[in-house]
Amino acid sequence: MKRKSPFGPSGVSYPALTMGLLLIGAPLLVVSLFSFLKRGSFGSGVVYKFTTDAYSSILIQTNLIGQHSLNTAYLSIIWRSIVLALSVTVICLLVGIPTAIWIALQKKSVQKILIILVTIPFWVNVLARTYAWMLLLADKGLLSQIGGPTLLYTNWATLIGLTYAFLPFMVLPVYAVAEKMDFRTLEAGFDLGASGWRVLFKVLLPTLKYGILSGIAVVFIPALGAYVQPSLLGGNKSMLIGSLINDQFGDSRNWPVGSALAVLLVLMTIFALGTFKFRGRFGRSATVPQDLGGVE
């Protein structure tokens, strides 16, 4: 290490760096490796023989007489996951941006309380939060008691549950930018005769750009890889990538295909990160309350 830390000896960072190498780096490496291996014969693990079968079986299926065709089973699951994650992202944008602006327009003391309110649901166990929607959407649940439809075990329930889980992820980064924004620029826009829409698209959204891009990345990525909400709220028919990976490592016992899907998820994550470059604190980390940051 070339540069010395002012806070203490550099050696104290080794345990954490070793953990990162062994329990994050090595697992990613092994998953990539497994995705190029043969499926284990006893329905578990892998055989150490190089093959790209896992990837091609995601794309192509071969029937009994050796004809090849597009494997729609996996592709439709991947497609459904992407569509669902995009829908969640769009809803979070439409709700999250106005909410963040609304919070930024309040007095400082009110802002703090509202941000804590947005953050708290995140620190409630994800199972409890998902269960809350089971209670509301179930057959004879509260929504159906007031005359609504029974949505539990449909894609709609998954959509609601994921939006619920990730809305704070959109509000927080947009708020972080909106809080520093000078709202008089909007006024200037109006004074110069611009219409509301024009002010929205030419002044407000460009100013909030980085917050919005961060928000898109940190909502879309976890929504794509979600497991808990789809498997509790969605039906058996609407499988997503997360459940598919789980199946390959569990019941179906095809570790190479499961690994290939995990690699695909990593690639999509990197793609999303590259597309929506973000700054500052993001995702779950953004929900760490500032007051807990040890700032006095």
Next chain:
Amino acid sequence: MRSTVEVRRQIPSVASIGILAIAFLYVPLMTVLVFSFNRSEDATVWGGFSTKWYSTVLHNSDLIRAAKFSLSLAVPSALLASLFAAGLAIGIGVVHSRRIVLLQMLVNAPLILPEIVTAVGTLALFSAVKIPLNFASLLAAHVALCIPFAFLPIRSRLRDLDPAIFEAAEDLGASSRRVMLRITAPLIIPAVFSAMLLTFIISMDDFLTSMFLSGPSTTTLPLYIFGLLKLGVSPEVNVISALLLVIPTVGLLLSVVWIRKRGK
């Protein structure tokens, strides 16, 4: 600020969306809380106030066992992750070489990478090098998952400190070990406590990593609860969810108040 007021008047719809969003976040939680006091056998139909399901839940020995196991996992996870994260924040300082930035990205990957990827990856790794799935291997995975969350508050605390303090210490001839023990450590203790609290909650709540890495004798609380949730709604799960809602929230709010008081 007059201008803000005027803008607020010009974009009034943001207020209604904002209020709806807050309501959207809290209506489900409040529903769970209210229905945990439901007398009825039917989880979703109100049948009067009662705390009887609370006593049922508190006498559920499987649940208690799973909760105890989760505690025995979350306490060392939080302690180790916060210790390692403090070491990381102290050891790498503020300016980093490229090699360290890459390693640090790996450490912090759980902040953004879908958890299912690291979970199946760790399972694959453990099976490839024949590490059995037991308490120790689950603990190691939890610590790796928790470190980045512990790292954030500690690093932000270090960044807020006046660099002059450390320059002075070095000029006066203090060794880097002495600086760490006498200056850095006392200054970051509140942040380390925050880190422990956050990582404790993360480890207690973790579902995916535990699901893939749990052996026959390592059923965590979330794993047990997931099993119940798979069966659908029930009065007992109303109570369990209400407890999972109230306990971390109260803990978090209390610690915010405590840290603010300490800061003054």
